Amino acid sequence: MNNPITVEVTRGKLVESRHRGLAVVTDGDGAIVFSAGDVDAVTFPRSACKAMQALPLVETGAADAYGFGMKELALACSSHSGEDEHVALAASMLKAAGRDESVLECGAHWSFEQPVLIHQARTLEKPTALHNNCSGKHSGFVCACCHSGEDPRGYAGYDHPLQAEIRGIMESLTGTPLGRDNCGTDGCSIPTYAVPLVALARGFGKMATGKGLEPVRAAASKRLIEACMAEPFYVAGTKRFCTRLMQVAPGKIFAKTGAEGVFCALLPEKGLSFAVKCEDGTTRAAESMIAALLARHFDKDMPEHAALMAMANHSMRNWIGLHVGDVRVTDVLFG
């Protein structure tokens, strides 16, 4: 099917570029309350599902054993910007498990955020694995292994017991069989599994409500979601969209982006779960889509609604500050 145009980018009086997308919202029972596009098509959640991948860190008792608080749990679910605070916290998590960055298998990269990259260029010869946007998640993996007495070496591999455990968790949450056929390798080298977008939404919905989950998993899910909402800086970073979304309504919105235009979000109090994918993989469109869908569930008179709509529809300015065009969502998201 042709997925609908969900976001337009204008210049002058004309539309310059168009993004097509899939979007789904499910309620506390997993029922679809809104959908656009082919939401049964499989999508790699990429980093959007990091909170699911962080469950072993809590469920094994590693987080408690190492004394991790909200910040550490948020970082374990993060795609952080590599700011100094993120890097230091990831290092301290590894230290708690008696390890250091040499155990990380995610590879190294400079920050994707320009101001952070400039700071890094001025203070580092080159980045380490601790600067990788996934270093919090990987540090969480290492901690889960160490606390369980498992050798963390090879923890990123498909056949390592940790990845097998995560595969089982994600199968259970999404209700989708996962294996080599729907497996890809993520940027940080761990397996990522393509699932229907609606299954991804339902999986996060279970984390929000705990419905159908074992008590240990329900409690771990609640704790991770609450940690992200409490420490949004540690889920992404300064001026990042995930962080800003969660700052709009503290404690009421969970949000997490993934590469190639994926975004997941929760309104835990309402049991609502949101998942979007921009067909072409563009982040700006996924951001506008998720903000617009979230806005619909806040009263139009409330500041949260206005703040979210301002994140969905926003103007673009050029290097000298002239207004040149707009990014705006289409009516498809308000059907």
Added chain:
Amino acid sequence: MNNPITVEVTRGKLVESRHRGLAVVTDGDGAIVFSAGDVDAVTFPRSACKAMQALPLVETGAADAYGFGMKELALACSSHSGEDEHVALAASMLKAAGRDESVLECGAHWSFEQPVLIHQARTLEKPTALHNNCSGKHSGFVCACCHSGEDPRGYAGYDHPLQAEIRGIMESLTGTPLGRDNCGTDGCSIPTYAVPLVALARGFGKMATGKGLEPVRAAASKRLIEACMAEPFYVAGTKRFCTRLMQVAPGKIFAKTGAEGVFCALLPEKGLSFAVKCEDGTTRAAESMIAALLARHFDKDMPEHAALMAMANHSMRNWIGLHVGDVRVTDVLFG
């Protein structure tokens, strides 16, 4: 109409993201020899049409008066990376006209290219207008004004005589009436005009063949295209796609990208002109599209064909070098 999927991005065994696009190839008479998608739809050429915008620099005699060679003309048509050589050459062009960077109206930004940005961060407090990717074009504008005895102040504005002249040139080349209704403001603050993609291809085709152009314009067009092909580093920069495309077949390929997924190219010896637009504005797709279309016009046994197809279809590796997926063009571009 629904534009076709022209580029797919895979991960594991699955397609992760899809790009739709428009593409057109015209011959030396402006006849369409290939098209895909709605090529009559209007597209902002953005920086892809810089060679058209550089015509006054040559036609007024400014380039000769200031002693500009191939490198300066290439830079006047460029979206450069802000490497030291680009910045120094833009400064020297302004100096030839008795001006300096304070006259530039393009604004300042850090390089878009990570290695250059890291170098800039380590050597500059902040970038100036000379580091703007459009500083060569703007320096050419200033030189054209100064040589003609026109005050360059306000040269970026719609009503300045220079922009009126460029508007006339682009109307003539594209055969499209240009005015406030199809005008937008570009990132560097000059007007940009939306024209049908096929009209953009025909305009560049005229620059390649000189057919239907006054002798002065035909000569200036030939000189600019040849300068870009002779000095591809000054049209973009180290490892940039425009530069690499022109290096594949020196003197045979002209290529220029524009923001929001536009790419134009010429095979001047064959009189062929190429224009593509990725519907969603993504550069990676425009790059693959233009490389694949160019490849079709080189013998399959020749190294140029293989080199261009390797730029159209290429693998993606993650931070530790694992192959995670591919960017590949679809059969639509080989219809």
